Structure formats: C-alpha cells, structure tokens
Amino acid sequence: MDYSEVAAKYAELEAISGRNELTRILADLLKSAPSAELAPLVYMTQGKLRPDYEGVELGLAEKLALRALATASGISQDRVYSVYVKHGDIGTAAEELLKNRSQGTLFSEGLTLNRVYETLLRIARQSGSGSVEAKLRELASLLNDATPLEAKYIMRTVTGELRLGVADYTVLDAAATAFLGGKESRPGVERAYNVHPDLGFVVSSAASKGTAGVEEVKLEVGVPIRPMLAERLNSPQAIIEKMGGKAVAAEYKLDGERLQIHRNGDDVKLFSRRLEVITSHYPDAADLVREHVSARKAILEAEVVAINEDTGEYLPFQELMHRRRKHGIQQAMEDYPVALNFFDILLAGGSDLTAKPYAFRRKRLQQAVEQTPRTRAVPSISSSDPAELEKFMEDAITDGCEGLVVKDPGSPYRAGAREFAWIKLKREYRSELTDTLDLVVIGAFHGKGRRAGAFGTYLLGTYDGKRDVFTSVAKVGTGFSDENLAKFPRLLEPYESHVRPPGVESNMVPDVWFRPHLVIEIIAAELTLSPIHTAAMGRIRPGAGVSLRFPKFTGKVRDDKRPEDATTVEEIVGMYQRQVKRVE
Numbered sequence: 177m178d179y180s181e182v183a184a185k186y187a188e189l190e191a192i193s194g195r196n197e198l199t200r201i202l203a204d205l206l207k208s209a210p211s212a213e214l215a216p217l218v219y220m221t222q223g224k225l226r227p228d229y230e231g232v233e234l235g236l237a238e239k240l241a242l243r244a245l246a247t248a249s250g251i252s253q254d255r256v257y258s259v260y261v262k263h264g265d266i267g268t269a270a271e272e273l274l275k276n277r278s279q280g281t282l283f284s285e286g287l288t289l290n291r292v293y294e295t296l297l298r299i300a301r302q303s304g305s306g307s308v309e310a311k312l313r314e315l316a317s318l319l320n321d322a323t324p325l326e327a328k329y330i331m332r333t334v335t336g337e338l339r340l341g342v343a344d345y346t347v348l349d350a351a352a353t354a355f356l357g358g359k360e361s362r363p364g365v366e367r368a369y370n371v372h373p374d375l376g377f378v379v380s381s382a383a384s385k386g387t388a389g390v391e392e393v394k395l396e397v398g399v400p401i402r403p404m405l406a407e408r409l410n411s412p413q414a415i416i417e418k419m420g421g422k423a424v425a426a427e428y429k430l431d432g433e434r435l436q437i438h439r440n441g442d443d444v445k446l447f448s449r450r451l452e453v454i455t456s457h458y459p460d461a462a463d464l465v466r467e468h469v470s471a472r473k474a475i476l477e478a479e480v481v482a483i484n485e486d487t488g489e490y491l492p493f494q495e496l497m498h499r500r501r502k503h504g505i506q507q508a509m510e511d512y513p514v515a516l517n518f519f520d521i522l523l524a525g526g527s528d529l530t531a532k533p534y535a536f537r538r539k540r541l542q543q544a545v546e547q548t549p550r551t552r553a554v555p556s557i558s559s560s561d562p563a564e565l566e567k568f569m570e571d572a573i574t575d576g577c578e579g580l581v582v583k584d585p586g587s588p589y590r591a592g593a594r595e596f597a598w599i600k601l602k603r604e605y606r607s608e609l610t611d612t613l614d615l616v617v618i619g620a621f622h623g624k625g626r627r628a629g630a631f632g633t634y635l636l637g638t639y640d641g642k643r644d645v646f647t648s649v650a651k652v653g654t655g656f657s658d659e660n661l662a663k664f665p666r667l668l669e670p671y672e673s674h675v676r677p678p679g680v681e682s683n684m685v686p687d688v689w690f691r692p693h694l695v696i697e698i699i700a701a702e703l704t705l706s707p708i709h710t711a712a713m714g715r716i717r718p719g720a721g722v723s724l725r726f727p728k729f730t731g732k733v734r735d736d737k738r739p740e741d742a743t744t745v746e747e748i749v750g751m752y753q754r755q756v757k758r759v760e
C-alpha cells in the first residue's frame with residue numbers, strides 16, 4: 177500500500193470531527209489495505225507502532241525531529257525552527273519546508289506504508305550509544321523520499337503528535353462497519369478487544385474471518401486483559417441498595433499496585449494496571465506465585481503491597497515506588513519487601529472463568545492461593561447489613577487499607593468496564609470531594625521566590641474519551657515535596673512542547689506545554705464551575721466548565737496509568753452531580 181494513499185486519508189480525517197463521518201472514512205481506509213498491512217495501518221492511525229502493552233514508544237524529541245527535517249530539506253536549522261514556531265505545528269512546518277525544496281529529490285522512490293512502518297519501528301527500538309545519530313539518519317532518509325503531505329504526517333507520528341481524533345472505540349466501530357456489515361456488530365468487536373487489547377490483531381481477525389474471527393478471540397495466558405474497574409458511592413447503605421438489597425461481598429481495598437498475573441508453569445509474567453510488563457520490578461512476587469499458587473496455568477489479579485517484615489504491617493503506596501527501578505532491584509527487594517493480596521482469578525487450568533459469577537471465582541481463588549504471611553486471598557465478608565460493612569471498613573482502615581471494594585456476588589468479570597458491579601468506598605468520601613482525581617499534566621508555569629527557576633504550578637487536564645482530547649481542569653501548586661519539584665521537570669522534559677499540543681484544549685496558556693503523558697493524583701475540596709477551564713464545558717451550565725477548589729497533589733505519581741486512563745470528563749460530571757445531591 178502506498179503511504180501517499182494513507183496520508184491523503186489522514187488529511188480527510190483531520191478535516192472533519194463528526195464521529196460518524198470519521199468512522200466511515202476510517203472504514204474505507206481499512207478496507208483498502210491488504211491484509212498483511214492492516215495491523216500496521218491500525219497502529220499508525222493512532223500514532224502508535226504496537227499495542228500499548230508491548231511498550232514500544234515512539235515520541236522522538238522535537239529538537240531531533242527538527243534536525244532531521246533540516247538535513248532532509250537542506251534548509252538551515254534556524255530557518256526550520258522559525259517556520260516551526262510560525263505554524264506552531266511540526267507537521268505543517270515540514271509540509272511547507274519540503275514544498276520549497278530543490279528539484280532533484282522529486283524523482284525519489286515513492287514511500288510504501290511498510291517502509292514507513294518498518295523505519296519508525298527501527299527508530300523506536302534504537303537505544304544506547306550512537307542511537308541518536310542512527311535515529312536521525314533513518315528519519316532524514318524517510319523525509320527525503322516523502323512528499324510534503326507525507327512528511328507532515330511522518331513528523332507528527334514520530335514526535336507523538338499525530339492526533340486524528342481516532343479513539344479506540346472509533347477503530348472498533350470502523351472495523352464493524354468495514355468487515356462485519358455495520359455498527360450493530362460493534363459489541364462483538366469490543367468484547368474481543370477487551371480480552372485481547374491489540375487493535376491491530378482484532379481488526380485483522382475481523383477482516384480475515386468476519387464475525388467468527390472476532391468470536392474466536394479468547395482470553396490467553398500472556399496477553400493482558402483490560403481490567404474491570406470500580407464505580408464509587410458514598411455509603412454502605414447506598415451500595416447495598418444499588419446492588420438490589422441482597423448480601424454483597426465486601427473486600428479490603430489495599431493501597432498498593434494492581435498486578436495482573438499470567439502464569440504458565442514456572443513462567444510468570446506480571447502486567448500493571450495499564451497493561452505494561454513489570455515482572456522485573458517484582459521478581460519476588462513472581463516467586464510467591466510459583467510457590468504458593470496451586471493452579472499451574474492461570475490468570476490472577478492481586479494487589480501487591482509493601483510490608484514491614486517484622487510486624488507484617490502494610491505500608492503506604494509510596495514505599496512501593498522504590499521498586500520501580502531498572503538497577504539494584506535485588507537490594508530494593510530486601511529493603512522494601514512485598515505481600516500479595518489476590519482478589520480475582522480469571523483463568524485456571526486452561527478454563528476461562530470470566531463468565532462465572534464473582535462468588536464462584538472467589539471460591540476458586542481461595543482454593544488456588546495458599547495463605548502465608550506473604551500471600552492470601554484478600555480479606556472479604558458477605559453481608560446485607562450496612563452496619564456490618566461500616567465495621568469492616570473501620571477494620572480495613574485500621575489495617576492500613578484505603579477502604580473497601582464491594583462486589584456484586586452474581587457479576588461476571590466485565591473486562592474493561594467501570595460499572596456498579598464493583599463499587600469502591602473510601603475514607604475520603606466522607607469529607608472533602610468524593611474521591612481523588614488522576615489528572616494529566618498538560619502545562620507548567622514558572623515559579624517565584626523559593627521556586628524561581630523551577631516550575632511553581634502545573635496545569636492539569638482530564639480525558640474526554642468521546643472526542644479523544646484532554647481538557648484543562650485546574651492549576652495546582654501545593655502538595656509538592658522538594659524532591660518532586662526537582663524530579664518533575666526531568667520527567668516531563670521529553671514531552672515539552674513550545675506550542676499547545678494537538679489534542680489539548682485549554683484557554684489558559686502556561687509558560688510551557690507538555691504533551692499528555694504524566695498522570696498525578698490530586699485531592700480537592702470540591703468541584704466548582706469555571707468560565708476558564710474547558711473540562712465538561714457546557715455540560716452542567718452553558719459557557720462553564722468544571723474546575724477544582726483547593727486542589728492539592730497527594731504525592732502519588734500514577735505511572736500505572738496512561739493519560740487515557742486519567743479521570744474522564746464523564747466521571748467528573750458524575751462527581752459534580754453527586755456533590756450537588758449531597759449539598760441539597
């Protein structure tokens with residue numbers, strides 16, 4: 177497939193914003209691709225190269241991409257930079273600069289989708305000494321053979337700025353339209369995606385074998401499933417009512433890190449909440465699974481928690497962060513030992529258990545997990561009495577937990593869904609805002625006084641999944657330790673942008689913009705309406721967005737969340753409505 181065809185469709189996609197139109201054009205594009213190129217096409221259309229869980233990151237620094245552009249166009253770096261600043265978009269700058277390049281290159285070879293894809297994959301995988309120069313050469317050579325329009329999209333792709341507004345769900349709709357006869361088939365495609373979250377794979381299955389191909393997609397050891405998520409309510413009473421008044425299963429909500437554990441004999445792989453492989457952070461947890469889980473082939477979920485080895489006490493989440501390192505893990509395992517609290521079993525001995533009710537899975541879990549000082553099925557009770565839940569909640573908090581997760585005993589495991597089959601109840605819910613929020617850093621303001629020379633305040637956004645954009649919701653300047661103040665600029669530097677990044681909507685203009693990447697946890701006094709912030713704009717009142725009163729950083733960096741996993745606009749609207757109800 178020629179890359180020029182792809183670029184022409186991208187231009188069409190970019191020009192429209194209606195979801196139906198977007199789906200139709202994308203469906204046409206998918207139909208026109210030969211089957212072997214379908215998966216790469218799907219990844220690239222979302223600005224990616226592989227499914228998220230493989231962790232292949234493209235995001236080339238802006239500076240390097242501009243250098244490659246200068247090399248390919250034969251135009252000085254200064255001029256390249258000024259054209260970039262003029263347009264505020266690296267793609268448009270490339271398009272303009274290459275339009276004016278000398279004749280000779282016009283006779284170069286046409287680009288194929290495969291060549292662009294393979295080159296970008298090589299660029300992403302280069303690391304170590306000499307890799308910067310190698311990346312530069314690869315990119316310059318691609319740009320050299322690109323038409324101006326192709327260069328526009330290649331530049332946006334390598335810098336992580338290709339945002340065509342094509343969210344995961346739009347791809348699923350397009351696949352249903354292109355290969356399964358219409359959008360009505362979307363639930364089947366969505367199910368396949370939830371148990372095997374690789375859009376390239378799911379779309380290819382639909383294309384090659386139609387509905388049967390999609391139905392064949394099954395839970396597989398080694399491929400992470402999208403996690404089931406919890407809704408929130410404020411009281412045991414409300415939760416029991418919501419679940420129909422019957423006995424519910426209440427479990428401790430531990431304050432650690434979620435692990436999705438895939439075991440095949442002695443081979444144990446650990447995935448994080450965002451489905452990245454994190455086995456290397458917890459080799460001891462993998463050993464605990466080998467030693468104390470009886471099922472040899474299984475997928476389990478557990479919360480890994482830091483413990484005080486002498487007292488057996490649970491320690492706060494921050495302690496676990498010492499385990500997120502590349503080197504010295506042996507020492508970190510000794511200094512920060514962990515325990516596993518298992519809370520679900522999705523596959524055992526080759527049988528998929530996700531369709532079975534919670535009560536069944538819980539029994540199976542208890543059989544599979546040996547109770548030791550380091551491993552157990554998470555403490556749980558069954559009750560329909562609010563007072564009993566209240567008491568269990570107190571116990572949980574005394575034992576160092578955040579609260580409870582209450583589960584509907586009749587519910588199957590609903591991959592990828594945030595529904596009322598699981599409801600969390602936290603201590604904070606009683607006071608302040610109903611919950612903490614996980615927000616994306618989209619900008620920063622220079623500090624004054626003690627913070628001069630550093631960033632003093634950060635601009636934060638929420639995710640609007642329907643439109644695949646990030647909208648501003650608050651500025652936060654409190655709650656940062658000196659260590660964090662020093663660390664954040666380093667963490668954010670690769671995502672710095674001199675212009676408002678595509679996919680970010682904000683009326684407030686910070687000193688520096690960041691492409692959405694870093695997610696941090698924020699607590700606030702309440703949600704308020706704001707004429708400035710764009711989150712949930714017009715949803716509660718015309719002309720007003722939603723913002724936070726007295727936002728404060730809790731100290732938790734949520735690197736277990738992708739920016740798309742941050743608190744969504746829908747959740748914020750829900751929180752706002754619940755808050756209004758409480759006040760009334």
Ligand code: ATP
Nearest residue numbers: 404405406427428429430433434479519554581600
């Ligand atoms: P939060 O910020 O509250 O952890 P989240 O967005 O990460 O929320 P939710 O699904 O809303 O995820 O809350 C459930 C999270 O709580 C799980 O991701 C898991 O890490 C943790 N957890 C702790 N104990 C349990 C439990 N017994 N059952 C399910 N999840 C649990």
